[in-house]
Amino acid sequence: MNVSIIGSGYVGTTLAACLAELGHTVTAIDVDESVVDRLNAGDAPIHEPGLADLLAEHAGTRLTATTSYDAVRDTDVTFLALPTPSREDGSIDTGLVEQGTESLGAALREKQGSHLVVVKSTVVPGTTADRVAPLLEETSGKRLGEGIDVAMNPEFLREGHAVSDFLDPDKLVFGAEREGPISTLRELYRPLTERGDVPVVETGLREAEMIKYANNAFLATKISLMNELGNICKEYGVDAYEVADAIGLDDRIGSQFLASGVGWGGSCFPKDVAALVAAADAAGYDAGLLKAAVDVNDQQPRRLLALLDDHGDVAGERVAVLGLAFKPGTDDVRESRAIPVIQGLLDRGADVVGYDPVATDRMRQRFPEIEYADSAAAALRGAHAAVVVTDWDEFAALDEEFEAMARPVVVDGRRIVERRDGLTYEGLTW
Ligand SMILES: NC(=O)C1=CN([C@@H]2O[C@H](COP(=O)(O)OP(=O)(O)OC[C@H]3O[C@@H](n4cnc5c(N)ncnc54)[C@H](O)[C@@H]3O)[C@@H](O)[C@H]2O)C=CC1
Numbered sequence: 001m002n003v004s005i006i007g008s009g010y011v012g013t014t015l016a017a018c019l020a021e022l023g024h025t026v027t028a029i030d031v032d033e034s035v036v037d038r039l040n041a042g043d044a045p046i047h048e049p050g051l052a053d054l055l056a057e058h059a060g061t062r063l064t065a066t067t068s069y070d071a072v073r074d075t076d077v078t079f080l081a082l083p084t085p086s087r088e089d090g091s092i093d094t095g096l097v098e099q100g101t102e103s104l105g106a107a108l109r110e111k112q113g114s115h116l117v118v119v120k121s122t123v124v125p126g127t128t129a130d131r132v133a134p135l136l137e138e139t140s141g142k143r144l145g146e147g148i149d150v151a152m153n154p155e156f157l158r159e160g161h162a163v164s165d166f167l168d169p170d171k172l173v174f175g176a177e178r179e180g181p182i183s184t185l186r187e188l189y190r191p192l193t194e195r196g197d198v199p200v201v202e203t204g205l206r207e208a209e210m211i212k213y214a215n216n217a218f219l220a221t222k223i224s225l226m227n228e229l230g231n232i233c234k235e236y237g238v239d240a241y242e243v244a245d246a247i248g249l250d251d252r253i254g255s256q257f258l259a260s261g262v263g264w265g266g267s268c269f270p271k272d273v274a275a276l277v278a279a280a281d282a283a284g285y286d287a288g289l290l291k292a293a294v295d296v297n298d299q300q301p302r303r304l305l306a307l308l309d310d311h312g313d314v315a316g317e318r319v320a321v322l323g324l325a326f327k328p329g330t331d332d333v334r335e336s337r338a339i340p341v342i343q344g345l346l347d348r349g350a351d352v353v354g355y356d357p358v359a360t361d362r363m364r365q366r367f368p369e370i371e372y373a374d375s376a377a378a379a380l381r382g383a384h385a386a387v388v389v390t391d392w393d394e395f396a397a398l399d400e401e402f403e404a405m406a407r408p409v410v411v412d413g414r415r416i417v418e419r420r421d422g423l424t425y426e427g428l429t430w
């Protein structure tokens, strides 16, 4: 099939490379010329394991990139993989999706033959039917169901595992109001569904949109619930990880996403939970449980710092922050828990030194005023305390590096550092 993809960020680029891998001819469209140039050169604009190999193989043959929307006319299907950021009040800003839809509709005006537009971006229920579809009709001059149609196909990939999650998904969700778009999506994903036993959920547009939010809200709330239990565990001297291992054995609970600590960050959980809360509010429903999940998440960095305070005043003292990325395996610092932790340390007058194997440059843009070390050992040298915010594997191997600390106090927000003699070790929920 000939496919075009509007937006070449985390989702768009992964989708482009993976659909080319599945045998489709793909055109990536982005307003950013540097992204387009990199894609055409077979160079990955984002860091994801396996992506560089796929781009090197398919760029220039099955995968090309352009800044021109005119390219959509030579394709059968267009995915919208544009950002849906939060507004000040938490609600989603669909401005870029609408802008992309208008440019797409204008380009489709001249197109002969049928065309399917698939919303890949995470959007609140009603966006595809009530905003994208009418805009598309208006700008293309065509009628929905008469050659042109819309579908919603949410994405569940995780950063750091984007390619493997896409090529080996837990499920595929196809949302549409007519049979035509569903059968096009079936055909598009057939190379993937034929390979293995992938459950396919065929549903309506609003349901598909809601499934994405429900998925992320459930996972974020699961972590917050475990963090709440973990906070209670800590008060009673109970190890929350032992508790989590045991409750995770119950199939109804499941063992994943029970790692308690300093909380969830990243470009999606905070944004998507906020958007769902705002959408509920707009509809007159108070999503109290989701609001509580956010409150617990906001509280975890403060609890980490309060534990540090128990070991002495850090004003004027060197404090190492180990881990800056929102999770291991990525250089992404968006909504990283390291941000409130660093801010809290600065508010206390500490001399902060940050270390991360890959995310230093990105955090430097957020906090240019702090020191950055090029190894965990260098960050710990002379430090009066250390806090652990990201569970990078290399932190598990730290050992005599702690001996170089001025005062060997470690508050671990991710249960990654090994306890050892001579180290005052404090776990956030254990
Ligand atoms: N990042 C992730 O792990 C996941 C993201 N999502 C959702 O996917 C959507 C896209 O997110 P990301 O890929 O992370 O975004 P991103 O910010 O990484 O990339 C967006 C791309 O769109 C381009 N762009 C902006 N306006 C444009 C326009 N008018 N025309 C063409 N290109 C334009 C930008 O230059 C950029 O390259 C969001 O709704 C997000 O919630 C869903 C699942 C996973």
Ligand SMILES: O=C(O)[C@H]1O[C@H](OP(=O)(O)OP(=O)(O)OC[C@H]2O[C@@H](n3ccc(=O)[nH]c3=O)[C@H](O)[C@@H]2O)[C@H](O)[C@@H](O)[C@@H]1O
Residues within 6 Å of the ligand: 155, 156, 157, 158, 159, 160, 216, 219, 223, 256, 257, 258, 259, 260, 261, 262, 263, 264, 265, 266, 267, 268, 269, 326, 327, 328
């Ligand atoms: O919509 C999205 O963008 C994506 O959001 C998450 O993926 P991602 O943000 O890449 O990262 P996760 O691995 O889910 O981790 C999110 C945060 O939760 C934290 N976390 C995760 C698991 C856990 O047990 N405890 C915990 O604190 C991580 O440290 C991280 O800060 C979802 O897992 C994806 O399915 C979804 O597609």
